[in-house]
Amino acid sequence: MKESIALMWRRLPERYKLIGSACENCKTHYFPPRSICPKCRRKGKISRFEYSGEGKVYSFTEISAGPIGFEHQTPYVIAIIELAEGAKCLGQIVDARLADVKIGDPVEGTFRKIQSDDPEGPIHYGFKFRLKK
Numbered sequence: 001m002k003e004s005i006a007l008m009w010r011r012l013p014e015r016y017k018l019i020g021s022a023c024e025n026c027k028t029h030y031f032p033p034r035s036i037c038p039k040c041r042r043k044g045k046i047s048r049f050e051y052s053g054e055g056k057v058y059s060f061t062e063i064s065a066g067p068i069g070f071e072h073q074t075p076y077v078i079a080i081i082e083l084a085e086g087a088k089c090l091g092q093i094v095d096a097r098l099a100d101v102k103i104g105d106p107v108e109g110t111f112r113k114i115q116s117d118d119p120e121g122p123i124h125y126g127f128k129f130r131l132k133k
Contacts, residue, residue: 018051018109018127020087031087053109053127055083062098069115077101081129092128106132 020031024045028037031051037044060079066072077093079101093101094112107129116123 018053018083018089020049020051021046022049022085029083029085029087031083031089049085051083051085051087051109053083053129055081055107055129057093057101057103057105057107058082058088059103060093060098060101079107079129081107093130094128095130100131108132 018031019033020029021033021035022029023037023040024047025040025043026037028039029049029051030037033046033048035046036042037046058080060077062075062077063070064075066074066076070076075098077096077098079091079093080088081091082088091109093107094110109127110130111125112128114124114126114128
């Protein structure tokens with residue numbers, strides 16, 4: 001998946017940190033960020049929120065046939081992570097095989113290479129998760 005350099009740089013905040021939003025009215029957290037709280041609607045006041053990266057495995061599976069750009073990384077484990085603050089997000093579990101992962105396992109966010117466009121193109125980094133020891 002080739003991206004322009006300009007687009008890649010505009011997406012830096014969401015790739016390098018777990019940035020979401022929180023409604024100051026109902027105290028609900030959202031990831032990815034939302035501009036309107038679905039619970040409070042117009043009464044809600046949305047603010048930027050940075051997640052700790054701590055959480056637990058809510059559900060998971062192993063990808064054996066990766067999409068274009070990720071074929072060389074297969075097999076890999078991908079999971080829905082329930083973050084400590086309550087929101088859920090999708091992320092890859094690194095440094096683990098399918099047999100190592102169980103629902104409820106604690107995880108922590110880590111910064112890793114996601115992909116590179118070609119040997120001389122930009123390298124895309126972002127957050128992934130690893131099992132807590």
